[in-house]
Amino acid sequence: MDIELNPQVDKYLIDGCMRCKYGGTPQCKVRSWVPELEALRQIVLETGLTEEIKWGVPVYTKNGKNVVTINALKASANIGFFKGVLMKDQQQLLSQQGNIQDSRIIRFVHVDDIIRQEEVLKSYVQEAIAIEESGQKVEKVKNPEPLPEELKLAFEEDQLFKKAFYSLTPGRQRAYIIHFSQPKQGATRISRIEKYKVQILEGVGLHDKYNSGK
Template sequence: MKIALNPGVDQYLMDGCMRCKYGGTPQCKVNDWRNELELLRQIVLESGLKEEIKWSAPVYTHHGKNIVAVAALKHSANISFFKGVLLLDSHKILTQQGNLQSDRIIKFTNTKEIERLRNVLTSYLKEAITIEENGQKVAFKKNPEPIPDELLQAFEQDANLEAAFYRLTPGRQRGYIIHFSQPKQSQTRVGRIEKNRQQILNGVGLNDRYTTITKP
């Protein structure tokens, strides 16, 4: 089977996601994990998934549905399953990503770890594809936390921000609500909202793989 490579992923492996000041520089975290990322890419492509670039990073899809992403964090190379919570995870290697209810991630720090789990990863990928083909859905819990007044006020002042927020997945909405509600001081809450405003408008979650949140 001929594997169709996406040139955008080649660029990602060279320069990173280009969403921070370190993109295209020796300080980019992709440089530390290029071999691991290339091996993960190979394993995922062998599963028959389509390689795309979304949110400035490699995402692999099946009939237009997101299945997994492969990318670097500061301390690891990672493969994350968009509906990982539905996987059986018989080898107990999946961990939750922040407050995301659906996504599950596997972190690697060397190629030997990946090779050791190659067959396991292949089986997890097959299971993830079957889950999507069967139309299985994640039962998201509704936000138990109230939306802080400062965020409601921001919505009143910016309808685009409100629309973008409610386009986020429930898990991403909840992550922001918790983050914005934590400070006791209203001024600090407002500051957090402003610091994350553009990310919300861009459809990016608080704990997404390629995002760095600066907390006051």
């Protein structure tokens, strides 16, 4: 499939990120990931999104709303989803970048991995489009509750549990954190975490079962 090139995006891929002080130089992080970024770009374009440049990086929109972006970090090329926290992530590919609440990214270091997962990535983009078209909003938590030490330890021991927890919406995360932090005794906090671990792995919020009448 032939896709018309966007000169601004072509400049980003070849000369480097326009907001980067190393843009167009051998030190530019984008230059290390041109094949991966171009592969991601072609996949996203085939979903029918509109290609724009915002904040110096390619952003893909639907009816003027931001849906997906592609960008480079020092250690990877990435496809990012602006409302990734709302996605089901059935293949467990999404990861949180820092403390950003709403967006999620998928990191790649080999173009072959992108090509191999082309159909999966397209399905993720289509899900992101559907979420945007549905009008769903991300619940914002202005002052996230601090994690209890027992929960931090549980994350260190079980990375899958940690990923499942941060795949929950911010509001559901906050409800669990408050519930886990309430007991004064560490043993009770651990007990609560263990009690709800399966529920979290299933993507269910603390109060979801009550709200559904179960």
